Amino acid sequence: MTYIRPAFRHPQLPLNKLGLPVSYYEGALSTLCAGCGHDSISAGIIQACWELNIQPHQVAKLSGIGCSSKTPTYFLSNSHGFNSVHGRMPSVATGAYLANRDLLYIGVSGDGDSASIGMGQFAHVIRRNVNMVYIVMNNGCYGLTKGQDSATADIGSISKAGSINQFQGIDLAGLAIELGATFVAQSFSGDKEQLIPLIKAAIKHPGFALINVVSPCVTFNNNPGSTKSYQFVREHHAMTSKMDYVPEMETISASYHEGNNQEIELHDGSTIQLHKLSQEWNPEDRLSAILALKQAAAKQEVLTGLLFIEPETKALHQILGTIESPLNTLSESSLCPGNKKLMELNKSWR
Amino acid sequence: MKPTNINNPEYFHQVVDCQYACPSHTPVPEYIRLIAAGKFTEAYMVNWDSNVFPGVLGRTCDRPCEPACRRGRVEEEPVAICRLKRVAADNKAEVQQYMPQGPFSPNGKKIALVGGGPASLTVARDLAPLGYEIHLYDEQRAGGGFMRSQIPSFRLPETVLNEEVGYILNMGIHTHFNHYVRSLKELLQSDYDAVFIGSGAPRGRDLPELPGRNEGDANIHIGINWLASVAFEHTKKIGKRVLVLGGGNTAMDCCRTARRLGGESVKVLVRSPFEEMKASPWEKEDAIHEDIPIIDNHVPKSFVVKDGQLIGMTFEKVKAEYVENKRKLVSTGEPEVFYEADDVLIAIGQENSFPWIERDLGIEFDKWNMPLVDETTYDSTNEKVFFGGDAAFGPKNVITAVAQGHQAAISIHLFCSEMNMKTDRPAPFVNLHNMKMGIHEWSYDNNIVTDQRYVVPQAAKTETLRDRKKEVELGFDVMEGFKEAQRCLNCDVQTVFTESKCIECDACVDICPTSCITFTTNEENETDLRNKLKVPATNLSQPLYISDILPTKRVMIKDENVCLHCSLCAERCPTAAWDMKQFYYNITKAMGMKNEVVG
Numbered sequence: 001m002t003y004i005r006p007a008f009r010h011p012q013l014p015l016n017k018l019g020l021p022v023s024y025y026e027g028a029l030s031t032l033c034a035g036c037g038h039d040s041i042s043a044g045i046i047q048a049c050w051e052l053n054i055q056p057h058q059v060a061k062l063s064g065i066g067c068s069s070k071t072p073t074y075f076l077s078n079s080h081g082f083n084s085v086h087g088r089m090p091s092v093a094t095g096a097y098l099a100n101r102d103l104l105y106i107g108v109s110g111d112g113d114s115a116s117i118g119m120g121q122f123a124h125v126i127r128r129n130v131n132m133v134y135i136v137m138n139n140g141c142y143g144l145t146k147g148q149d150s151a152t153a154d155i156g157s158i159s160k161a162g163s164i165n166q167f168q169g170i171d172l173a174g175l176a177i178e179l180g181a182t183f184v185a186q187s188f189s190g191d192k193e194q195l196i197p198l199i200k201a202a203i204k205h206p207g208f209a210l211i212n213v214v215s216p217c218v219t220f221n222n223n224p225g226s227t228k229s230y231q232f233v234r235e236h237h238a239m240t241s242k243m244d245y246v247p248e249m250e251t252i253s254a255s256y257h258e259g260n261n262q263e264i265e266l267h268d269g270s271t272i273q274l275h276k277l278s279q280e281w282n283p284e285d286r287l288s289a290i291l292a293l294k295q296a297a298a299k300q301e302v303l304t305g306l307l308f309i310e311p312e313t314k315a316l317h318q319i320l321g322t323i324e325s326p327l328n329t330l331s332e333s334s335l336c337p338g339n340k341k342l343m344e345l346n347k348s349w350r
Numbered sequence: 351m352k353p354t355n356i357n358n359p360e361y362f363h364q365v366v367d368c369q370y371a372c373p374s375h376t377p378v379p380e381y382i383r384l385i386a387a388g389k390f391t392e393a394y395m396v397n398w399d400s401n402v403f404p405g406v407l408g409r410t411c412d413r414p415c416e417p418a419c420r421r422g423r424v425e426e427e428p429v430a431i432c433r434l435k436r437v438a439a440d441n442k443a444e445v446q447q448y449m450p451q452g453p454f455s456p457n458g459k460k461i462a463l464v465g466g467g468p469a470s471l472t473v474a475r476d477l478a479p480l481g482y483e484i485h486l487y488d489e490q491r492a493g494g495g496f497m498r499s500q501i502p503s504f505r506l507p508e509t510v511l512n513e514e515v516g517y518i519l520n521m522g523i524h525t526h527f528n529h530y531v532r533s534l535k536e537l538l539q540s541d542y543d544a545v546f547i548g549s550g551a552p553r554g555r556d557l558p559e560l561p562g563r564n565e566g567d568a569n570i571h572i573g574i575n576w577l578a579s580v581a582f583e584h585t586k587k588i589g590k591r592v593l594v595l596g597g598g599n600t601a602m603d604c605c606r607t608a609r610r611l612g613g614e615s616v617k618v619l620v621r622s623p624f625e626e627m628k629a630s631p632w633e634k635e636d637a638i639h640e641d642i643p644i645i646d647n648h649v650p651k652s653f654v655v656k657d658g659q660l661i662g663m664t665f666e667k668v669k670a671e672y673v674e675n676k677r678k679l680v681s682t683g684e685p686e687v688f689y690e691a692d693d694v695l696i697a698i699g700q701e702n703s704f705p706w707i708e709r710d711l712g713i714e715f716d717k718w719n720m721p722l723v724d725e726t727t728y729d730s731t732n733e734k735v736f737f738g739g740d741a742a743f744g745p746k747n748v749i750t751a752v753a754q755g756h757q758a759a760i761s762i763h764l765f766c767s768e769m770n771m772k773t774d775r776p777a778p779f780v781n782l783h784n785m786k787m788g789i790h791e792w793s794y795d796n797n798i799v800t801d802q803r804y805v806v807p808q809a810a811k812t813e814t815l816r817d818r819k820k821e822v823e824l825g826f827d828v829m830e831g832f833k834e835a836q837r838c839l840n841c842d843v844q845t846v847f848t849e850s851k852c853i854e855c856d857a858c859v860d861i862c863p864t865s866c867i868t869f870t871t872n873e874e875n876e877t878d879l880r881n882k883l884k885v886p887a888t889n890l891s892q893p894l895y896i897s898d899i900l901p902t903k904r905v906m907i908k909d910e911n912v913c914l915h916c917s918l919c920a921e922r923c924p925t926a927a928w929d930m931k932q933f934y935y936n937i938t939k940a941m942g943m944k945n946e947v948v949g
Binding site: 003004005006007008009010011012013014029030033034035036037039040042043189190192216218222230231234 | 423424425790797798800853854855856857859860861863864865866885886888901902912914916918921922923924925
C-alpha cells in the first residue's frame with residue numbers, strides 16, 4: 001500500500017546553484033485524486049523554484065480552502081505556509097507582505113476560492129498590488145463537494161451529471177487586466193513547458209502576478225462536453241506566444257524567426273523572450289491583451305501564455321513609501337525613537 | 351526511435367537484473383517474495399527447478415546476480431540474494447515429494463555422463479524424468495565433483511551437498527564411482543546414444559620452472575589436489591608456516607583450510623594488486639578475518655631449500671602499470687624478499703585436461719587443446735558427444751555449469767528425438783499478470799524499505815578455526831531473512847504502459863520518486879534521447895522503455911535504470927494507462943519438454 005513515497009531519489013539528480021537537488025523542494029505526498037491537474041501545477045512550482053535557486057526558507061505559501069488550497073502541503077515543505085479561511089488568502093498575504101517584504105509570496109487559490117467567496121478579496125489584492133504570485137488552479141467546478149459548476153464554468157459547459165451550465169463564467173484573467181494587474185498570464189496544467197517559464201517570470205515580477213491555470217478535475221469535470229477537460233483544452237488551445245524566461249547573464253538559447261520576437265526586460269536584469277504567435281497582440285498594451293482574450297473567447301478558444309505585463313510597476317510597499325528593511329525586523333528603539341524625535345516631528349507640522 | 355516491443359519477453363527479462371544476470375535465469379524476485387511470506391519450501395522449489403543446488407549455491411555461489419541488483423544502484427549495497435537462497439534451503443520442509451517421482455518409464459535411450467559434478471548432475475536431473483537410462487562415471491567415491499573436493503566443509507557442510515546430490519541420484523541414476531574413464535573411444539563403442547562430458551578443469555597449474563621446485567617437492571602442493579586430499583581425509587595437517595600463492599577463490603579456500611590444519615602463520619602472496627585479485631571480495635574479507643595477510647604485488651622467484659628441506663620462498667616486488675588498458679607488472683627494483691615457509695600451496699589457476707579423449711573420434715580441438723563446442727547446443731564436432739561445465743569453456747563456477755547442463759540436456763533430448771538442436775529449442779515459459787487488488791493495494795509489498803544490507807552472522811573464530819568441518823557462516827535466521835527479503839525491489843513486477851489510455855496528465859512524471867519517466871518529443875538517435883530525459887539516462891546497460899506517439903505528438907520514455915517498481919506511477923494514473931504486472935520468465939528445462947523420443 002502506497003500512501004508513502006519511497007525515500008530513495010535518483011542518485012544522479014542534478015543540483016542547482018545552491019547545491020540542492022529538486023527533491024529538496026518537494027512536499028508531502030499528494031492526497032488529491034490520481035491525475036489531478038493541481039498536482040502538475042505543484043510540480044511546476046517545485047521545478048521553477050529549483051531552477052531559480054530560491055532558498056525554500058525565503059518562501060511563504062498561502063492558500064484558502066478547496067482542492068487547490070490543499071496543494072501548498074504538496075510542494076516546498078521547507079517553506080513557510082498559511083492555510084487561511086475560505087477566500088481570505090489575499091488578506092493574509094497582504095498582512096504577511098506588509099510585515100516582511102523580503103519573502104517570496106506564493107498564493108494558491110481555486111475558482112471557488114477566488115471567483116465566488118473570495119471575489120472581493122481578489123479584486124482588492126490586485127488593486128493594492130501586493131508583490132506576490134497568485135496562482136488560480138481553475139477547474140470550473142467544486143471538486144471538493146462533488147463537482148457542482150463553479151463561477152468560472154463556461155456557459156454551455158456540460159457537467160459530469162449531464163446538466164448544461166446556464167450562467168456566464170467569470171474570466172479571472174480578463175478581470176485582473178481590467179483591475180490593473182501588472183502581470184497576467186493563463187496556462188494549462190497539462191503543458192509544463194509553458195507553465196514553468198510563466199511561474200518563473202511571475203516570481204521575478206516585482207508586483208502582483210496572476211497565473212490563471214486551467215487544471216482539469218479528472219474526477220468530476222473531465223467528461224465530454226466539459227470545457228475544462230484535458231481533451232477540450234488540448235483541442236481548443238490557442239497561445240499568445242511561446243516564451244522563455246532567461247535569467248540575467250545567461251545567453252539566449254531560443255532562436256525564433258525575426259519580426260515576431262519581443263524581449264521584455266525585468267527589473268532585475270533578467271528577460272522574458274517572447275515568440276509571438278498572434279501579430280496584433282502586444283503584451284505591454286492592456287487594450288490589446290483584452291482584445292486578444294475576447295477574440296479567443298468568441299472562437300471558443302482557451303488563450304494561454306503571457307497576456308499582459310507592465311515590467312515597471314510600483315508594489316504596495318513602494319506606494320506606501322515604507323523603508324527597505326522588513327517591518328518585522330525593526331527594533332523597539334527604531335519604532336519608538338524617543339521624545340526628542342517626537343518633538344522634532346511635531347515641530348515640523350507647526 | 352522505435353517504440354519498445356514489450357511482446358518480446360526478452361525486454362522485461364532484461365529489466366529483472368538479477369534474473370537476467372544469473373546464468374540459469376533463476377526467477378529471483380519470485381523466490382525472495384516467497385521467503386518473505388515464510389513459504390520456504392516453495393522458494394526452495396523455485397530455485398531447485400532453475401539451479402538444482404539451492405543449498406550449495408546459497409553458500410558458495412559466485413553471485414553474478416548481486417552486482418547486477420538494482421538496489422545496488424539505488425543505494426550502496428545489493429540485496430543479499432545468495433544468502434536468502436540459503437534461508438529457503440535451511441528452513442524448507444520435505445521437498446522430495448515435489449520433485450519428479452520415479453520410477454520413470456524408460457524411453458529406451460542410454461546416456462553416459464563423464465564426471466559427477468554440477469554440470470553432469472544437472473543433465474542427469476533434467477533427462478532422468480524423461481525415461482533416459484543414465485550412467486554417471488566419476489573417479490571420486492561420491493558425486494558432486496569440485497563441489498565436494500574443492501569447496502571446504504567450513505563453507506559447505508557435506509550434509510548439504512549429500513542431500514542435494516542425493517535428490518538427483520535417487521532418480522534412478524546408475525552411478526559408477528571410483529571409476530576413472532580412461533578412454534572415450536571405449537565409451538563410444540558401448541551402446542550409449544549420447545555422451546556428456548562434464549569432467550571439469552581438473553589440472554592445477556604448477557610453477558615447474560622455478561628454482562628449487564623439485565628439491566622442495568615434499569612440501570610444495572598443488573592447491574586443488576591438496577584441497578581434495580583434505581576433503582577425502584588423506585591429508586590431516588600442514589606445517590606451521592604456510593605460504594599460499596595465488597589470488598583466486600581457490601587460494602582463499604587453501605589458506606583458510608591451512609589455518610584449520612595447523613597453519614599458524616599463513617600468508618597469501620599474489621602477483622596482482624589487491625583490488626584486481628580474482629577472488630570474490632567477501633572471500634578475501636573472510637580470509638583476512640581469519641588473520642591471513644594478503645600480500646599483493648609479489649611475484650614468486652624461487653623456492654629456498656636447505657639441507658633437502660623447504661625453508662621458504664623469495665619474491666620480486668612489482669607494481670602494476672597500465673598501457674592502453676593492458677596491465678603490466680613491472681619490478682620496483684627493490685631487492686628480492688624472503689618469506690619463511692614449512693609448506694607452500696600453489697593456487698594460481700587450473701586448466702582443462704583431456705588425456706583420455708582420443709584425437710581420432712571426430713572431436714576437434716583448438717590450439718589450446720580445448721574441444722570445439724557450440725555455444726548454444728554444447729555439442730562437439732562429434733554429434734554424439736556433448737560438453738558442459740568447466741570442461742566446455744574452461745573454469746567458471748557452479749551456477750554456470752548448471753546453466754550449461756540445462757542447455758546440454760535439451761540438446762541431448764532433441765538429438766535423441768531426432769529433432770534440430772538449434773531450431774527446435776524450446777522457448778522460455780513466460781507470463782504477465784495483473785497485480786492490482788484495490789485502489790492502493792497490490793498483491794506484492796510495494797513499500798520500499800530503507801534498511802541497509804544485513805550482515806550474515808558467523809560462528810566465533812575460536813571455534814571455527816579449531817574444527818575444519820564447522821561451518822563459518824550461520825546464515826540468516828527467519829526474521830533476518832524476512833528483513834533482508836524486504837529490501838528486494840520486486841523488479842519482476844513490471845510497469846506496463848498502454849498508449850491508448852494515456853491522457854498525458856503528467857501525474858506519473860510528477861510522482862515518480864526516482865524521476866524515471868519523461869514525456870517528450872522523440873529523437874532519431876538514442877544518445878540524443880537519453881540526454882534529454884528528466885535525469886539523463888547515462889547507464890547505457892539499462893534500456894529505455896519508449897511508447898508509441900501520443901496525441902500531443904510526444905512519446906513516453908521510461909529509463910529503467912533506477913525504477914523502484916514502487917507502483918506510484920500506476921496508482922497515480924487516472925486511466926490505468928500504467929499498470930503493474932508481474933512478469934514470470936523461466937527457461938524451459940529438458941524435463942519440462944514433451945517426450946518425443948523415437949524409441
